[in-house]
Amino acid sequence: MANLKRIVLLYGLLAGGIGVATSKGCLSRPLVKTAGEVAAVPTWDVQSTSKVSADPLVLSEPGVDVSSWHHAKLSRCTLMACLIAAGVYNEVDLFMSDNLNKVDDGQFRAPWLYRNEFVLKPGPGQHYFLQTNGVTSRADVFLNGHKVADSTTQAGAYGGHSYDITGIVNVSNALVFQVYPTDYLKDFGVGFVDWNPAPPDNGTGVWRDVNIRQTGPVSLGPLRVVTKFGKSDGSAGARAVATLKATVENLENRTITLDAVGTVSEGAAGQPLSSSKSLTLQPFASGELQLETTIDNAALWWPVRWGGQTLYTAQLSIFVDNKVSDKTERKFGVREVTHHLNSFNDSSYTINGRPFQVRGGGYSADMFLCWDKAYFTSQMQYVMDMGLNTIRLEGKMEHPELYEITDQLGIMVMPGWECCDKWEGWSYNDNLPPHPNWTAADYAVANASMYHEAAMLQTHPSVLHFSVGSDFWPDDEAASIYVSALRAMDWPNPIIPYAAKKDGYPAIVGPPGMKMDGPYDWVPPNYWWDTQPYESHLGAAFGFGSELGGGVGTPELSSLKRFLSPNDLTNLWQHPNISMLHMTTNTSDFSTRTIYNTGLYHRYGAPTSLEDYLLKAQIMDYEATRSQFEAYSGLWNAARPATGAIYWMLNNAWPGLHWAFYDYYLHPAGAYFGAKVAGRNEHVAFDYVKKSVYLINHSLDQSGPRSITWEVVGLDGKSVSKGTVSAVTEPNKSRAVVDLSKITNRPQNVVFLRLTLSEPTNNNKPLSRNVYWLAPTFDTLDWSFDGDASWYYTPVTSFADFSSLSRLPKATVSTMLSSSANGNGLRVIVKNTASVPAFFIRLNLVAGGGEDITPVLWSDNYVTLWPKEELELSVSWTGGARPTAVQFSGWNVERRTAAVPGSS
Template sequence: MAESIPMTVVDLSSGWSFKQADQVDESSWLPVKKVPSTVHQDLIDNDLLQDPFIGFNEIKAEWVGLKSWIYRTKIANPPAPDGARVVLAFDGLDTFAHVRLDGLTILKSDNMFLPYRVDVTGAIKSGTDHDLEIEFDSAFLKAREIKNQYPEHKFVCFNGDPARLAVRKAQYHWGWDWGPALMCAGIWKPVRLEIYSWRIADVRIDINISADQTVATIHTTANIEGAESDSDHSSVLARFDVSIGEKIIATNVAQCESNGWAASQLRVSNPERWMPNGYGQQPLYNVRVTITVDGIDLHTETRRVGLRKVELVQEPDSHGKSFYFRVNGVDIFCGGSCWIPADSFLTNITPEKYRAWIELMVPANQKMIRVWGGGIYEHDAFYNACDELGILVWQDFMFGCGNYPCFPSILRSIQAEAVANVRRIRHHPCLAIFAGNNEDYQVAESAHLTYDYEDKNEQHWLQSDFPARYIYESLLPKVCAAEAPSVAYHPGSPWGDGKISSDPTVGDLHQWNVWHGTQEKYQIFDSLGGRFNSEFGMEAFPHLDTIRWFVEKEEDLFPQSHVLDFHNKADGHERRIATYLVENVRTATKLETYIHLTQLIQCEALMFGYRGWRRQWGNERQCGGALVWQLNDCWPVTSWSIVDYFLRRKPAYYAMARALAPVAVGIRRAHHDWSVTHAREPRTQDWELWVVSSRLTEITADVEVRFVSVRTGLEIKDSIVKKGVWVRANGTTNVLEGCVDNIREEPHVLAARIWVGGELVGRDTDWPQPLKYLPFPGRKVKVEVVGNEMHVSAERPVKCLVFEEREGCHLSDSAIDVVPNDKQVIRVRGLAAGSPALRWTYLGAGEQ
């Protein structure tokens, strides 16, 4: 019997070169800085492609996705003694890859989301160096080819070429209504050699917390694989331990069974529980499995876990059926964002950049991020950051906006893809839910495909014109039940018990009748919501510095320039932006002012949504959460993002933070649709003031509302102060109501403030709508810099005062409304000593 050796890993990230497949000259080979990589970036690095993010270069890059590409490297003969196994491990190949070792085919792949392992033990031991070559076919052309093989299937979709549905590749590479069409290819995840006698092939961790939450039981199972098929597992011991920090708190040793499995149950007394951002700390425990033979450690795998229980609560109530999350017995209002891939070229996103993106969510009081189904199962660094920072993850499977086919080979690939990715991410405490797809049920409704929820015959589903129902209601839920039974599964987003996807009484809802659809007034956003609003949004331009980065000519720096329109992929964006601007504000032609106005509209729209839906949380959990479309961008663009490609926060980011604060006050007058009444004012408008709190104990607060003239800045009547207001724990408390007399009272701002324990913790304002009817000259704003603070005051009410977003600089607040006699203090972090003061503007600043 050969001596067992510890696992050895040979990194294959360097020494690669690449070329276009139809170029035969040896001089065509070009250097690759490092893999993982993508062919576009490698071409840019070799000065053969202009950056597709600048100007119209996206069009000049289209040819790349129509070609085949070959990557090659040499592998030195590895130190593999007799009895050891040598495996080539590919964590991700994008997408149609033909892998050859020394000229012989060892793998043909067709799924970007699948890891592959190839046993090369026999081949790799001969000679000294070995040639590894990977040829990537054009996914665009292969998709067309596969689509044509299935003429009976209805290839219908929103966004991109319908052929994309036939390929297991990031769907946004075909272009989306916020992203460019850049058909990437390449070694997009690490590749390595593994040499071992024994290895841990998989680790599964199931956590149970006792009802009184005093004991956590960590059940860990390891799948152990030997180098040879007839390996004697009885010689292998598995050591399990649990630690927090440097302290090991539980350990156990188990014999490996003949079937290759070893298991252990470890108990943790008085567990430190993992809680979402704003509800507690995020302690992380390390669960480590080490396998040994004859006292020698051969391989170790570690998983970081959090001790928590996440539940999706769906129960009948007076509004229909609830949909909200409960963590460790605490109901959580999941205010947060949707996430798309942070770059068109995925290998450009570093772990540090992932961390920077998720860090933005913490001061914004966000609790959840939704990984959208047209991108990728994200990098480990993404989930690690969410674990560390307390951000819950809603994880879509990678199906987006289409009627996906279900021919046998693609179903087998999807099954393997689901198993591999669920196993990879299931241990993360941030993971709250799996959802089967993004908007595929909406596509079925739009295309009038067959969907009879009462028909439970799976063969009928596969034979129908909507066969993907089988994926979402059979294949994926079975995978999740087998591999991650503690994580909730939801067939799609949006979806609600088989009802139409726009039903507001059940499941989750994508509310696009603001911006898309009927283009409702954003002032009524909250009345358009459902039980959980997992998508909604409003577009806004990125910051001027971002625009200057991709606009090459100074003459193109105006709002409707050709290049600016090119960097907005939303259908009908010109009319939709114009509609919301003309309805609400006085329009402008100067680019800087136009940017501010679009950002103000986004800011106001999201405020009306978040403020109202969070209020509904306290009304029998009527609304369980709201996830804005979208947090981020994959390139510099005008889109629905609240933070642009360069991590520059738009004003809406700050409006969300205020609406989601631990304790927030809200005030608004009843909506009046001025368009329907031809701008005739109502004689009176009722107003309401309420307080929302996510604190888990009752508090008392002092609340004030002032009535401040827009024109003069004077108070038109006595303020109302209510002291010692009892505020419900984790809910909503209605505090005051009144009436605006539009005949006798001049246009005025309702300015609310709230104090808890003598500390001012929140503000809110309600302005007469629409803002375009209000005069804004002569605001007399004063911004005084005091150390690392800016003290802001004004003699007349100010709407949406926005500070410059300078690189490396972080603001405690921005996009603020300011009323007289209420100085606001903005803390500034990261502004270099001696730097000029931050620029700022506000609605109507250009009128002075």
């Protein structure tokens, strides 16, 4: 799987090519057939209005010949995604070097048409609705020669609407959307700011599903579920009350009495809990339906690593004259999220009564807003593997499937509107170029958007909060609209005004309690531990950092070759200040690797080759992410607690050169494994500033005596100092336990520090192993710097000197591979047979053609071995090609390959 072009993974195209999508072969199969059934329009024929002379009203009549149009076998796609699916473009070519700039974006300045023909079987007492879930930027909607909605109503990427089309449906139906070009400063789109170049179409199109829904004479609105449980300490076995709520609407000109039945069940076993009631509605009237049931001994839903992710299924059905008129179903969890500001006005959360430290990354949708369930699931498995617990969605709220996956896995989600475009087009937003202020129509779009997203998100236990702003707060009118919509949808979670800390906030929401002070570019490891004074130390490990990171995430060579030309690869290491398209937009502060490369050159020496540059880059990336998450974890219980950190970013929208834990092709590298070390359930970490060792416990259930062993060795492999201390760990607590300042402060040469944590009452079971490399000089930060660049990094005035690592003698490393019991994994024993440390050994699992196996889960990687030390690792993979070898290399270890048993 990993060696296939990702376009195949994304779109599931058949090897024989893409067929023409028409409805003629499926006239006998209605899209929906029974009351309560919902189905997405399955495919689209698309074409620019510049190439079509017919009026959309005419095109929305069945039987129109669209054989010359582009045909996308997708239910949802932006224009670029549709054209990729239709074979006009492919990602392999688009993403190579600067090819994206060669796409003619002029073709997207005219409106485009989306068309589909489908079959229904309308009859007496049946009603049909056309449901949209967001179209960018806006659209006119036509069905069977009728205009269903205009672009004033159907506007905004999240503007979902339900249109009653009962009076105009036939057996054969033709649907047309005329979509208008997206301008990020004028329209409510889905933009990428400076994360990456903008897609040529600016995300225009029917990017979310369009559904056809059938009901009887009474219809149901979105199902909401409100849960309350009695034990405030969040323990299991709580007695919970689940209330099912929905709006009901009489669609006919007669008085109707309906019978409603609600059920709540856990899994497939056991008898569902149920309740029922009757309700009478006058002609064309609406009402609120509410049914309540009690769950005895309810299983609570917990975040990953804290407990189980029990999901209940709520079903609500309404009957008219003993026939189903409508029905709906949602999954939910029994859990409670609270938010408060501590004495420092920093955001703090609890889940089921337990203090919850947010540790996560900023998620990006695909550049063309393509959705692939397997691809996203693999990313969330990476999140769990790194020991993270949260992702932040800044305006990239994707589809319901995202939240279904995070519910199942226990990963918290922080959704919210995006920055730097129309969504924050306020008069006081001085970060935007000139832009039109919001109009009455804009507030209406915002209202529809908030209602739609609240309805989609309300039942999902993985949702931590909703942020109604990002870099700036909404004005009072917008804030009131947002809060009213969320409350109307029985929103159970905190509402956050925005993710920064500036001079204002809407009174209806309150202050944010978050900081967005950077850094976004490289800073040395000691940055994160150097917390005071708070006023100038910005992103250091205190408070809640909504987006911050060391600007790292360099892909390895195998991935780089998939999107960088030979000339690009040369520029990467020989021209450290050059602007590169795969960094971000060419007008961004982040278009070059200048700051990053300055640190690399000064600390590790000028690279002598591309391979040398990439090895040093992985070391830099590993250091940066490990230190950030160790500092935030270690200072979780400090005088001013580090309550949360969202790493900038989790992933890239396309193949990128920074801001990611793993690359676009799902290959994890240095940044990933630095974060993974820091995210261990129990861990010991080194404070680069005070030279203390911290005992960190991320669990809710692990406690008791622990043994912490430390040793310092020189480049010659000889021990400089070592020792062991005992300590007692507590769940969800961190504290300093050892002072190593006399040993690690200004060594005469580069030294290695190894920390190990074990459980003495369990046969000294190893819990964590962690190796640092320390220089005789420190990285010195200019905390007083207040220049134009201060918002995204803190300059370094002198650098730690690791140049003596170049004199580290060669080490010989042996490996032994054996298959795991289930056949989908390997046991890898790595042994350093030399008398000196084997520094920064990286291992890579490959298939027969040498291509990377991804997704892949290593127990540890990019490891440093003591002289004569042996380390057992494990690796597993899912699907795709079978691995044939493990490649390994390191700073002072020659590149070698070990064959997988039975692969030849």
